[in-house]
Amino acid sequence: MMDMMKVKQRSDYTFKYNAKLGRHGWLRLTPAYSVKLVEEIIDSLSEDSLILDPFSGTATTGLVAAERGILAHCFDINPFLIWLGNAKCRNYASSEIKNLRISVDKVLDECKRLVNEDNWLPDIHNITRWWSAHTLSVLGALRRALVNQLGEPKDNHVSSLAWVSFCRLVIETSSAAFNHVSMSFQDEVTSFDIKQIESLYIDILEAVIRSASVPLPGFASVYSVDAREPASIDNIQYSHIVTSPPYPNRISYIRELRPYMYWTQFLDTAREAGELDWKAIGGTWGVATSRLQNWEPSGIALPESLRMVVSEILYTNEKNALLMANYVWKYFHDMHLHFQNLRPRLKKGAVLSYIVGNSSFYGVQVHTEILLEDSLRSLGFTNIGHKIVRKRNSKKELFEYCVYATWQEASRFEPEYFRSRDHQAVQLQFLLECNANLEPTRL
DNA sequence: TCGTCTGAATAGGAACAAAA
DNA sequence: TTTTGTTCCTATTCAGACGA
Numbered sequence: 107m108m109d110m111m112k113v114k115q116r117s118d119y120t121f122k123y124n125a126k127l128g129r130h131g132w133l134r135l136t137p138a139y140s141v142k143l144v145e146e147i148i149d150s151l152s153e154d155s156l157i158l159d160p161f162s163g164t165a166t167t168g169l170v171a172a173e174r175g176i177l178a179h180c181f182d183i184n185p186f187l188i189w190l191g192n193a194k195c196r197n198y199a200s201s202e203i204k205n206l207r208i209s210v211d212k213v214l215d216e217c218k219r220l221v222n223e224d225n226w227l228p229d230i231h232n233i234t235r236w237w238s239a240h241t242l243s244v245l246g247a248l249r250r251a252l253v254n255q256l257g258e259p260k261d262n263h264v265s266s267l268a269w270v271s272f273c274r275l276v277i278e279t280s281s282a283a284f285n286h287v288s289m290s291f292q293d294e295v296t297s298f299d300i301k302q303i304e305s306l307y308i309d310i311l312e313a314v315i316r317s318a319s320v321p322l323p324g325f326a327s328v329y330s331v332d333a334r335e336p337a338s339i340d341n342i343q344y345s346h347i348v349t350s351p352p353y354p355n356r357i358s359y360i361r362e363l364r365p366y367m368y369w370t371q372f373l374d375t376a377r378e379a380g381e382l383d384w385k386a387i388g389g390t391w392g393v394a395t396s397r398l399q400n401w402e403p404s405g406i407a408l409p410e411s412l413r414m415v416v417s418e419i420l421y422t423n424e425k426n427a428l429l430m431a432n433y434v435w436k437y438f439h440d441m442h443l444h445f446q447n448l449r450p451r452l453k454k455g456a457v458l459s460y461i462v463g464n465s466s467f468y469g470v471q472v473h474t475e476i477l478l479e480d481s482l483r484s485l486g487f488t489n490i491g492h493k494i495v496r497k498r499n500s501k502k503e504l505f506e507y508c509v510y511a512t513w514q515e516a517s518r519f520e521p522e523y524f525r526s527r528d529h530q531a532v533q534l535q536f537l538l539e540c541n542a543n544l545e546p547t548r549l
Numbered sequence: 550t551c552g553t554c555t556g557a558a559t560a561g562g563a564a565c566a567a568a569a
Numbered sequence: 570t571t572t573t574g575t576t577c578c579t580a581t582t583c584a585g586a587c588g589a
Contacts, residue, residue: 235556353580376554388580396552463580504561504580552589559582569572 128317129169129194132270133277133366143495143508144170147348147459151176158344158451160333160444161351161387165191168326171348175323179342181331183385186363186372189259191328193266198318202264209255210268210311214304216251217244221300225250228368229375236280236365238297245276248303249369259370267318271311273366278306280365333387334443337450345453350461351444352388354437354472360391387440390433398432403439406446409480412438418470430467442481449485452513458487460509461495475507487511 130141148157148170155176159167162180164187171178172195182188225246230236237245252272256265279298298306333351360367360383367373373382383389384397412435420431464474475492482490489512496506 355580380554391554393553395554465580467581506580550589553587555584555586557582557584560579562578564577565575567572567574569570 128320130164130166132194132314132317133164133190133273141166141170143461144348145174147508148174148176151346155345156342156453157346157348159349160331160347160448161349162191162328163187163350165194165326165328166350167348168195168328169322172322172324172326177324178326179344180326180328181333182328183330183332184363184382185330186367186370188328188330189261189266189370189372190270192261193270195322195326195328196262196266197322198264198267200319203267203315203319206256206264206267207311207315209265210308213248213251213255213268214307216254217248217304218300220247220250223247223250228371230365230368241279241296241298241303244298244300244303245279245369248272248275248307259372267314268311269370271307271314273370274310274314275303275307276365276369278310279303332385334440334447336447341451343453343456344451345456347448347452347456347458347460349459351441352386352437353463353465354388354434354474355463355465360386360389387444388433388437395429398429398436401432401436403435404443406439406443407484408439408442409477409484411477411480415470415472415477419467419472427468434467434472438477438481441478442485445478445481445485445487449513454513454515456513458482458509458511458513461506462509463506464504466504475509478509479511482509482511486513486515488514 144166148167151157153175157167157171157176157178159165159178159180162168162182165180168178168180168191180191182191221244225243226249227233227242227246233242249272252265252268256268257263259266259269279296281296360379364373364379367379373379377393380391380393383391384394386394390398416431416435419434420427460478462474462478465472479490479492490510492507492509494505495508
């Protein structure tokens with residue numbers, strides 16, 4: 107057993123390292139995993155590998171594969187991330203980049219004319235906390251000019267570079283402080299005038315164009331697929347899965363993506379944000395939390411170890427114990443469903459690498475790496491194990507792991523498991539005991 | 550009153566800097 | 570060189586606001 111005390115934090119294994127790496131640094135998404143780690147995994151693969159990343163996010167895996175001349179397919183359910191991922195992984199011809207640069211000059215001319223008009227602004231809650239009224243009028247004009255000259259953001263188009271740059275501009279001119287996880291606001295909102303915004307936008311665009319001009323020898327593409335979805339009969343089979351799924355913690359992807367998504371109109375209302383997060387594994391934003399209260403699992407068989415940890419959380423008797431127990435239960439239920447339906451997409455001998463983090467609720471440790479291994483084992487995977495990647499920058503028991511496994515063939519292995527409805531009985535009993543003001547007894 | 554939604558307050562380290 | 574102080578960085582938690 108590795109001495110956990112000796113495992114260090116590694117900033118080169120976090121998103122921080124990615125910021126300086128060309129296309130990888132275009133937009134920040136805190137939970138993005140390290141380019142370096144993906145490079146280490148992918149560099150050991152042969153060129154005829156076919157990689158799948160079922161949880162694409164900002165398409166780190168796809169882009170590293172494309173940079174290494176390897177073919178990769180990526181899945182995601184978030185339309186903004188699908189668009190962004192495809193923009194990051196596309197090759198751009200120098201002629202179309204030249205034309206785009208000319209179009210952007212026209213955009214900036216038109217922006218000057220539109221700045222005093224009543225332009226559309228996104229319906230972001232408390233928008234003046236994000237941007238001053240003046241900054242908003244310029245951003246609104248720039249957005250409208252971009253739509254007029256280049257059209258709305260769309261897949262596989264050179265104008266994506268102008269829109270990615272606009273997203274960067276939106277964040278850089280905002281008073282949101284992304285220097286800690288929960289994204290707070292500075293006390294004073296800085297106001298930018300049209301000249302400042304113009305020159306900032308050009309600086310960002312030039313940097314984006316520079317990195318987009320570097321050709322990619324490989325090919326990667328992001329598709330709109332739910333990682334839990336069953337594969338269809340004629341689906342492609344992959345030799346490697348390299349991915350980082352959501353972690354079982356209470357962080358929402360939507361939180362940090364909101365400003366980008368509202369401005370690019372991938373999102374129009376707060377309700378939609380909650381709906382989208384409910385679809386995501388581990389979603390917690392808005393309505394997703396409320397739905398979790400009444401969530402009921404499908405009847406799939408789950409590892410016995412999951413019942414243990416869910417029960418432990420439930421029996422802490424904390425105010426939100428039921429919610430947290432359901433949260434953990436649904437997370438691993440969904441990941442199990444993902445592994446189950448992943449199998450037909452795998453070539454014989456396919457190797458899985460999953461970068462995940464553990465978590466804790468009310469002091470109950472949730473050993474993600476062990477729970478996922480149990481799922482994989484019960485589904486007939488072999489060569490299962492994990493290694494520690496780094497110490498995370500929060501509670502002392504939180505680490506990042508690489509869980510690995512191999513798919514040989516369907517085995518007749520019958521694991522010890524529980525059917526979800528058994529747990530419902532446990533939950534029901536717990537509720538009855540709470541209502542009766544009785545001390546719940548441990549099973 | 551209850552269901553939703555938002556974002557400030559936190560904890561827990563680690564890295565870095567200054568002082569002894 | 571060692572100790573002490575400061576700043577920074579997070580894949581969490583929860584109180585308060587709002588509206589039906």
